[in-house]
Amino acid sequence: MTEPLLEANDLDVSYGRGRRARRVVSKASFAIAPAETLALVGESGSGKTTVARAVVGLVRYDGELVFGDDRVPLTPRRSRELRRQIPIVFQDPRSSLNPRMSIGGIIGEVWSTHPEIAPGGDRRTAIAELLGRVGLDEDVLDRRAAQLSGGQCQRVSIARALAQRPRLLVCDEAVSALDVSVQAQILQLLIELKTDLGISMLFITHDLGVVRQIADSVAVMQHGEIVEIGATEQVFTSPAHAYTRELLDAALDLVADHGTTTTGDEQE
Numbered sequence: 555m556t557e558p559l560l561e562a563n564d565l566d567v568s569y570g571r572g573r574r575a576r577r578v579v580s581k582a583s584f585a586i587a588p589a590e591t592l593a594l595v596g597e598s599g600s601g602k603t604t605v606a607r608a609v610v611g612l613v614r615y616d617g618e619l620v621f622g623d624d625r626v627p628l629t630p631r632r633s634r635e636l637r638r639q640i641p642i643v644f645q646d647p648r649s650s651l652n653p654r655m656s657i658g659g660i661i662g663e664v665w666s667t668h669p670e671i672a673p674g675g676d677r678r679t680a681i682a683e684l685l686g687r688v689g690l691d692e693d694v695l696d697r698r699a700a701q702l703s704g705g706q707c708q709r710v711s712i713a714r715a716l717a718q719r720p721r722l723l724v725c726d727e728a729v730s731a732l733d734v735s736v737q738a739q740i741l742q743l744l745i746e747l748k749t750d751l752g753i754s755m756l757f758i759t760h761d762l763g764v765v766r767q768i769a770d771s772v773a774v775m776q777h778g779e780i781v782e783i784g785a786t787e788q789v790f791t792s793p794a795h796a797y798t799r800e801l802l803d804a805a806l807d808l809v810a811d812h813g814t815t816t817t818g819d820e821q822e
């Protein structure tokens with residue numbers, strides 16, 4: 555079996571200190587193999603974002619969270635060194651881009667702090683190549699985020715993540731704020747990145763339709779615990795936990811009420 559790129563064992567995360575401490579993630583265990591996408595699903599407040607924050611080093615945790623062949627512990631301190639390899643793409647594409655910087659500046663910024671991964675040749679050319687990789691024209695390079703659509707901003711966020719030469723991309727509701735047709739395009743782009751570049755993903759979403767499109771495996775969270783984890787098809791076709799069945803039933807009701815969500819419309 556392939557060694558996992560990321561492994562979490564009995565991950566606990568609490569917010570607050572002393573008497574005020576409240577545990578919001580309990581005994582979460584999962585693994586992500588190279589080039590594998592694991593989706594985290596569950597109701598609002600179930601702890602999905604908190605797991606992502608532990609992975610990218612934004613919160614302290616108890617338990618084990620190890621990364622790479624040498625199983626480096628992802629402590630907040632360590633993660634700062636490793637953050638380059640584990641970028642996060644957030645829900646709101648525009649507010650995650652510095653409004654005062656040019657798009658080219660945003661994408662290439664990581665090369666100032668990590669010169670070891672900076673391209674050898676002309677940086678503008680390298681940035682233009684990254685823009686092409688995410689389906690954007692080179693002329694976007696000198697613009698600001700406010701001059702781009704939401705879908706274009708999310709493509710820039712992904713290009714910025716690619717400039718970091720990631721091994722694991724964390725996507726926290728990364729397509730939720732986009733309309734359905736743009737969402738489909740960004741999902742397709744993420745699937746291509748996984749296939750072409752072998753990037754692993756931790757993909758947080760409340761949308762089970764999205765899970766089915768993008769994820770190899772899925773972990774279902776309820777009240778801070780992973781109540782079920784397995785291959786996506788397996789979990790969707792034979793859910794073992796009552797809460798998973800509830801989520802799947804709720805998603806089916808949504809489709810019944812609103813029809814299917816895929817339009818095939820290609821506009822951004």
Ligand SMILES: Nc1ncnc2c1ncn2[C@@H]1O[C@H](COP(=O)(O)OP(=O)(O)OP(=O)(O)O)[C@@H](O)[C@H]1O
Nearest residue numbers: 569570578596597598599600601602603604605760
């Ligand atoms: N900084 C914080 N301080 C204290 N409590 C927090 C903090 N961030 C989140 N929480 C609480 O932790 C719990 C888990 O939140 P989290 O954001 O991880 O859930 P989630 O599953 O990602 O929810 P959503 O789908 O709404 O984003 C919630 O009860 C939330 O109120």
